[in-house]
Amino acid sequence: MMAGPQALLWSINARAVLEAVDTLGPTGRPELVQETGLSKTTVAQALQELLARGVVREAGLDTERRGPAATLYGTDPGGGYAIGVDVEVERVTAVLVDLAGAEVARASRPTTGVAQGVAQVVAEVVAEVVSELVTEPATELVTELVTELVTEPATELVTELVTAPDAELVTAPVDGVRVGQVVIGVPALVARDGRSIRASRGLPGAAHLGAELQTLLPYPVLLENDVNLAAVAEQRRGAGRGVDDFVLLRVGTGLGAGVVIGGRLHRGFAGGAGEVGFLPHPATALGGEVLGARQIGQVARELGVEGSPAELFARAAAGEASALAVAGAVARRLAHVIGAIALVIEPELFVVGGPGTEVLLEPVRRHLAADAPDLVVGVTGSGVPGDAVLQGAALVAHEHVRERVFTEATT
Amino acid sequence: MMAGPQALLWSINARAVLEAVDTLGPTGRPELVQETGLSKTTVAQALQELLARGVVREAGLDTERRGPAATLYGTDPGGGYAIGVDVEVERVTAVLVDLAGAEVARASRPTTGVAQGVAQVVAEVVAEVVSELVTEPATELVTELVTELVTEPATELVTELVTAPDAELVTAPVDGVRVGQVVIGVPALVARDGRSIRASRGLPGAAHLGAELQTLLPYPVLLENDVNLAAVAEQRRGAGRGVDDFVLLRVGTGLGAGVVIGGRLHRGFAGGAGEVGFLPHPATALGGEVLGARQIGQVARELGVEGSPAELFARAAAGEASALAVAGAVARRLAHVIGAIALVIEPELFVVGGPGTEVLLEPVRRHLAADAPDLVVGVTGSGVPGDAVLQGAALVAHEHVRERVFTEATT
DNA sequence: CAGTAGGTCGGAAAGTTTCCTACTGCCGCA
């Protein structure tokens, strides 16, 4: 059990104060007292220590209410950075977020198409966002800090950043810019260790991407299935907010599912949970895929139409009859998959994602109502604006960093 | 957050001591010191307080080692009782366990067959185990306590129990016998509130069983699906020990699955997770059942055999060719269901339960190896001796009681 | 005689309450 020393109390209290500061944003002490339930003195002491350790900084004054101006405290966004990467078949995108979770830099590059090049491209994009943080947004940081009437730490920070040597960016951590975690979303089946790739839809020959990247990057690297990351994004910022159990179904190159159970992403024993594209279907032989780009294309050809899934969905949304028929057929299969998943885990909600898939929602609901009237699940479209995979990767990386920095600061 | 007062520390330490006492059984103080990592003084204080609150009692002396005899401390088994009930189609069984989790009393009755009678039968069986505790094992308690050289509390307890009025047993809690929770396993789909029944395989018209029982019993009542409870039993005492994610498949009246994810039972949004008997199968139309008693019977008839699933499995185990053929067909469908479940959540292990189902294991493994060679899951038989549902019910009830008593004692 | 269980005492650490000071906005009075 090991629940011993009194120092534990300090950890608990400091953590409570830190969490409150982080979730509430710039906050005065009295509010923190109320939020944490701790006494004034304890909060003051904790803040003093956290201030000394550099996780918390003074963030302006509150002159709104009467009485003396209350100094506001906030977490130091520069306390640790996290990077999320989305590796798509034809493009690699990266974002760098600060400890507050705000996007600081973004970069994107086309893949060369060569399998061996993927790791290199990722490393380059990562280096790009880091350098962008080091050089460009320094001014932004200054203005931000100046508007908050705290000038000293700003200049300090800027000099620190500007003097950082650009050349060593890729091979060594830049002084003052601590990147604590890189999370990389890949269209592949990733083992639970976050390194090895078991099977891949769009990255042939990238089995050792994790190890390769770790040699190229001086930061801790974690691979993750792209759909899983999109599910995380939905959970935190999209349609899955506040929902304990939901399943994200992503229609695109293949059909993939991100399973969130009990508020946590469920990866499966070997990272293979959510491979629902291969669920049995009357129309397919055992082991065949129900719903991938190939299947959609085949259905389309049978109906005399051509195009990628996204194109077809867009044309269906525009009202084109034959494309609508394709969408209807896809929706039918999707409803079938949803029904099968519901029989196993009965989540509260299904989120349908992927380009142009809004057009599928209504037909899917109709099919479900007709085929499985007892089913009480909801079906919604994605609630994440922009690249859900990228955001999910950034969220996961950010959480890793946040957890590490916070526990470090309260131990 | 509310992590305020210093009293929290006492809670933590007391809880640590209590858990140690509970898991280690009768233990001396020095061992508790080592186990908890706390100081001698703190452990002594905590024990004193827990002793005063009645959760912990002195449980004999350790005269083995040299030096003065160490007084041993153990949790008081009479601190709270829990009852688990298994409602089968033709029989109702109940066990009463003490705070240590040991079985104290057991009773069983045939159901009258009338739907309205089920609640009544359950109430009677519950009353029976309670009265059995009150009257019979008092002597057992005495002997037990006497052997431990602690005479005072024993006599006290006995008089208390013996003077308890038998007549009020069903309508009011017996003085000195605190039954904290009754958990009832039913062959039905139970909503997550543990009260209402959504659909039932073997209990027609028992939709309000929960409410009925609550009026008949003076203890908190919780309903739960029988397969789910069996899964809990497997997790704690059976094949699922130490496995985070596994699925129990129970072949019998119908095919049901108990899904354990992250060490926790997953019920689904409306308690409908694990209804895998209706998963799509090439041989069945959408909505048909894959594998129930009826399906097994049908397969058997086609092969020219007759009998209940349990009988057929037993005959297959005995080597009867036609029964073996039936088992093979059932195993084939079971493997199909396992494959489908694995695609959704990919658990580490599948446990196959139900009377006589050991004969299915090998054929299921063969089918899986042939049809889905990439699948890395294990397939095992049940590891729970006796009635898994009953044990699961008792375990869940016991945990409720334990948690309540422990938190009460350390607050 | 040595090794161990149990108890007691003093010190240390942490948190809470209370009191005090300093500052600002608002209201009322001249």
Added chain:
DNA sequence: TGCGGCAGTAGGAAACTTTCCGACCTACTG
């Protein structure tokens, strides 16, 4: 319209309380 007091709030210091730990001491048994 200008000015002074009142009220409300932030920040800090000191005293008190709770809790835990280490060390010393006693008692007991092989």
